[in-house]
Amino acid sequence: MQRVSLDQLKKGMVLFEEARDINGRLLLGEGTEIKSSHINILKKWGVASVCISGEADDEEDDKIGINFELFERAAKNVKNIFQHAGLSHPFMKELFRLSVLHRFHADNFKPPRSVKIAETNDQNNVAKINLRNELSKKEIKLPEISTIVSELNEVINNPQSSAEDIATVVNKSPTLTAKLLKIVNSSFYSFHSRIDSVSRAVAVIGTKEIASLAIGISTISVFKGIPEEIADMQLFLKHSLACGLLARIIAAHNNIPQTEQLFVAGLLHDIGRVVIYKDFSDQAAMLFSQCAGGDKLLHQEEKNWLGCKHTDVGKILLNKWNLPETLVHSVFYHHNPSKAREPVWPSIIHLADIIANALGLGSSGERFVPHLDEKALNNISFSPGILEMIVNQATHQFTSFVSFLTE
Ligand SMILES: [Fe+2]
Ligand SMILES: [Fe+2]
Incomplete structure (x- = not known):
């Protein structure tokens, strides 16, 4: 008997014991001979590993030919988008490696520049505002x-x-x-x-x-209704979906049963930006121009132009909708989870957001991978060793799920 990860699981292997998902649902019975459809089922339900009878073969996968010039190009571009995140932490090093591989295979070398920067906007003609005040005075609908x-x-x-x-x-x-x-x-x-x-x-x-x-x-x-000249709504939806799927998978790996609630927290984590893009398009255009010129992080520049961040706007909006406190808390702290009173869910969304940005799965306007709050990794015992499996599961689910939310 041997426990193997899903990446090591091959057709013809036999399950030593039944395979269940995080919520205890029976997926495959003991003695099942593995077919490719079974591997897909296990991946889709977020199962990380299974027990098989006998020993796994260590046979190496076939190597594919690599165009080194294109690979170097992908690495150079990924290095650029990681400039704020740094590469010193083992988690970021591993994410960098996976991001280069993913973008190389997906033929996606560009940073997620989803937003059209307004060239005609003159900085002097755009007023800096205090969005939090305006929201609290209910001047914004x-x-x-x-x-x-x-x-x-x-x-x-x-x-x-x-x-x-x-x-x-x-x-x-x-x-x-x-x-x-x-x-x-x-x-x-x-x-x-x-x-x-x-x-x-x-x-x-x-x-x-x-x-x-x-x-x-x-x-x-x-x-819906994000102005086209400000942001690409399809890319925004894709980023939100990727974050939701990643959050769901990370939760499953951490034995947190509320997987679908974390999916929704990931889906809504940047919703404050929707309000900013729709109601403050001039300030949003200025934000993008400033970030593009100075290579600044969007979420850090927001305070300068709006007096608050998209996380503040998200919190006000989700509270207005009476959504659960755990969800509001996760959205509000997704860029600094170690400041949260209950840091586990915000840490999951934080890591999901960083991974989604690194892989270039959609974009909510941010061109760079945000800073890593290292305590987030301790809050949920996340080891860089499982990152590859999580990325593989998420990209697989992303492809099959994306049409349901974007069509
Ligand atoms: Fe964000
Ligand atoms: Fe995000």
């Missing part, structure tokens, strides 16, 4: 969210909630129901038989998980 979200919140917070309670709420919106069923029937979840109702989805996946997924789908509508 924050986006509204459907009443379904607050009803879903009640379902999450009530331990007595049944499958029927959540089905009743979700079924009020035919669009939400259709999207939810499309996702649970996709290869992302890899169920063998078709799930044709919300109650059935709740029975199989769990009440809180389905409610969280429904909240994520409902809040995505707020991202």
